[in-house]
Amino acid sequence: MIYMDNAATSYPKPDVVIQAMTDYMKNIGANSGRSSHRLAIEAGHIIYETREAIAELFNISDPLRIIFCSNVTEALNLAMRGFLKPDDGVITSSIEHNSVMRPLRALEEEGVEVTVVNCSSQGFLEPREIQAAIKANTKLIVLNHASNVIGSILPVAEVGEIARQNDLLLLLDAAQTGGAYPIDVEAMNIDLLAFTGHKAMYGPQGTGGLYIREGVDLKPLKWGGTGSRSDEERQPDFLPDRYESGTLNIVGLAGLGAGVRFVLAEGEDNIRGKEKNLTQKLLDGLTNLKGVTVYGGLDIDRQVGLVSFNIDGLMPSEVGFQLDEEYEIMCRVGLHCAPAAHKTIGTFPTGTVRLSLSYFTTEEEIGKTIEAITKIASK
Amino acid sequence: MIYMDNAATSYPKPDVVIQAMTDYMKNIGANSGRSSHRLAIEAGHIIYETREAIAELFNISDPLRIIFCSNVTEALNLAMRGFLKPDDGVITSSIEHNSVMRPLRALEEEGVEVTVVNCSSQGFLEPREIQAAIKANTKLIVLNHASNVIGSILPVAEVGEIARQNDLLLLLDAAQTGGAYPIDVEAMNIDLLAFTGHKAMYGPQGTGGLYIREGVDLKPLKWGGTGSRSDEERQPDFLPDRYESGTLNIVGLAGLGAGVRFVLAEGEDNIRGKEKNLTQKLLDGLTNLKGVTVYGGLDIDRQVGLVSFNIDGLMPSEVGFQLDEEYEIMCRVGLHCAPAAHKTIGTFPTGTVRLSLSYFTTEEEIGKTIEAITKIASK
Helix, strand or coil: EEEEECCCCCCCCHHHHHHHHHHHHHHHHCCCCCCCCCCHHHHHHHHHHHHHHHHHHHCCCCHEEEECCCCHHHHHHHHHHHCCCCCEEEEEECCCCCHHHHHHHHHHHHHEEEEEEECCCCCCEEECCHHCCCCCCCCEEEECHHHHHHHEEECHHHHHHHHHHCCCCEEECCCCCCCCCCCCCCCCCEEEEEEEEECCCCCCCEEEEEEECCCCCCCCCCCCCCCCCCCCCCCCCCCHHHHHHCCCHHHHHHHHHHHHHHHHHHHHHHHHHHHHHHHHHHHHHCCCCCEECCCCCHHHHHHHEEEEEEEECCCCHHHHHHHHHHHECCCCCCCCHHHHHHHHHHCCCCEEEEECCCCCHHHHHHHHHHHHHHHHHHH | CCECCCCCCCCCCCHHHHHHHHHHHHHHCCCCCCCCCCCHHHHHHHHHHHHHHHHHHHHHHHHHHHHCCCHHHHHHHHHHHHHHHCCCEEEECCCHHHHHHHHHHHHHHCCCEEEEEEECCCCCCCHHHHHHHHHEEEEEEECCCECCCEEEEECCCHHHHHHHHCCCCEEECCCEEEEECCCCCCCCCEEEEEECCCCCCCCCCCCCEECCCCCCCCCCCCCCCCCCCCCCCCCCCCCCCHHHCCCHHHHHHHHHHHHHHHHHHCCCCHHHHHHHHHHHHHHHHHCCCEEEEECCCCHHHECCCEEEEEEEECHHHHHHHHHHHHHHHEEEECCCCCHHHHHHHHHCCCCCCECCCCCCCHHHHHHHHHHHHHHHHHC
C-alpha cells in the first residue's frame, strides 16, 4: 500500500506520536486547568510543552498566544469572524481552500467586502496585485501559504511587508506548509497564523490552532468554562483562556507535541530537502509522460510536496479508482474543497488527481507511483 | 491512587477505547469524506458507526442529525448562538455551568433577554417556575440535566412537556448524564441535545456533539470545507455537513464509538445501578461525619454519581491538597466553572470539594475515601 494523500492527513505518524497518546490515555487521563491534583497538573504540562514546541517551530515569542482549535478551519473562522466587521474590506487570493472562501462568503452576506486577487494559472501570486487591491476600508489580507491543489508557494514575506506598510493584518493559512516549509511569524510579518496539527506537523486529527499577535483582539468564537476566573460569568480577557473554552483535546495535543518535537529533531531543512527531492522525481517522471498534464509551475523551489495531474480521456475519479484498485496507491481526486483554485488553473469542475507525500515517503514508492500512472496513461 | 474526578473527565477508559484509537492511528490514519480510496472509506465507516452508537444511546432516529464538536461547550455555543437572535428570550436555571452562562451573558450583550429561574438550595428545579417565566418573546429553554456541582437531576421530561405546549425549544446540556443516566430525546421532548464524549460516554477528550431535531435550523458556528458540494463556495445546507467544517477528530471519534458501545453492552441501567450504590455509600459515610457538610438533596434517585462537601474550618483547596498529598485521592475543589450554582447552594465564592465516580470506581475506593475524609475532618 502506497499512501500519497498526505495533504489530506499525514500517514503514517511517527511512533512517538502514537506512544505519547497511548501514554496519556493509560497513565494520565485527567483534565488540565480545572482540578489541581497531580494528574491534572501533569496534563497541564503536556499542553504547555506542546505550545512551546509550536512556538519554537514558528518563532513565536509567547507560547500563550497560541490558541488550540479542533482544526485549521476553526482557527480560520476564529480569525476572520473574530476580526472582520460589516463594511470592512478583506483581500484574498483566487487559489484559496473553502476553509477560507466559505467563511468569507458568509461574512460577505453580513456586509464584509471581499476582494479576490487573481493568481496565475500556475498558482502564483504577484505581490503588487495585492498592493493594487488595497482600498480605504481594507483591514485584512488572507492567504494560504501553499495551494492544496497544486502546491504553489505564495510570497508571504513580501505580502507581509505590504500589510505592515499599509497597517493591515496578515492572516496566513499554513495548512499545507506548517512543519514542511519554514514559517517565521516575525520575519514574515504574520499577525494571525492558522495551522493544522495532523498534516506536516505529524499530530493526530482534531488538533490545530491560531497564533494571535500581541495587540490583536478578536471576538471569541465560543464562550464557556476555562478553569479560570470561575467566579465570573464573563469570559476572561487573557490568552489563551479567552478563546479556549471547554475541555481541550489533551490526548490529541499530547500527540501533536510529540509530532512537532519530531519535526524539530529531524530538522525542517532536512525534511524540506527530502520532500523537494521526492517531489522533483515525481515531476520528472510525470511531466514527460504522453497524455499526462501536470499542473503548476514545475519549479521545485516554489512548490511543496504535492503534485496535481490529469490523464487525457480519463476522469480524475477513474484514475483514482484504478490507482487504488490495481496498484494500492491512495490519492485524492476531484476539487479538493477548493473550487476557486481549480477555476484559476483551468480544471473546474472535474478537478485533478492529487499525489501528496510526506517525510516518510520513499523513493521506491515514488518510482512505483510513476510506473502505475505510466501504465494507466498508456492504456 | 484513587481517581475521584470523573465529572471532569472519566479515567480510566475501557481498554477497547484505547485499542480503537491505536488501531486507527496505526492501521487507517486517513481522512473521511475527502478522498475516496479504501482507507478514507474505512475512516468514514468509523465515524458513521460512532454516530449510530450515539443515536442508539439517546433514541435519535437519524444518526446524521448528530453534529460532532470538539466538546460540549462548542455544542452549546452552536445551539445557543445558532438559534437565538436579538430580542429573543431564553430561560435557564440558576445552577448552570459557565458553558451555558458565559455564552448567554455574551448573547445578552447582543440583545438577547436571559431569564434565570432559581433552583432550591438543594439544586432542584420546580417545572412550574419555568412555566411562570415564559414571556411572549421566549424561544428557548436551556437546562443542564444534572448539576456538575452537586449532582442534582433536573426534571427534563416535565420541562420538555412545557416546552412542547408553549412551542419553545428545549436545549439539554447532558455533560454529567450522557452515558450515566437514561436520555431519550423523544420521550423527553429534547430538541437540542449537547453531549460530551469524554465523561460517562468513556471516549477521549476532544469529542462531543449536538443532536439537532428535524425542522430546527441553526446558523453555523464555522464555515469551511466539508468534502461535499466542493464546486460551491456556499456552505452545504444538509446535515451533518452544514455544521461539520474541516477535518473531524477521527481518532477521537474512533475512541468515542468504542466508549459508547461499551456503555450499550454493559447496559445503562446496570451502570446507573452500580453508580447509585457507590454514591449512596459515599453519602452514608460523609453525612454523619462531625464537621462535614454535604450539599444537595441526599436523595440518590435524584442525584448522579458526584458529591460535594466541605469541612468546617478548612478551605476546599486545603482539603483537596491533603487528599492528593497524603492519600493519593484525586478530586476537584473550588467553583467548578459554575459560580451561579455555588450562589444557589450557598457556597460562593470559596466553593466545595467534589468527589465524582464512574463505573470503574470500586467499593474499596469509596471506603478509603471516606476514611481519608474522616481523618482530615477529625484533625
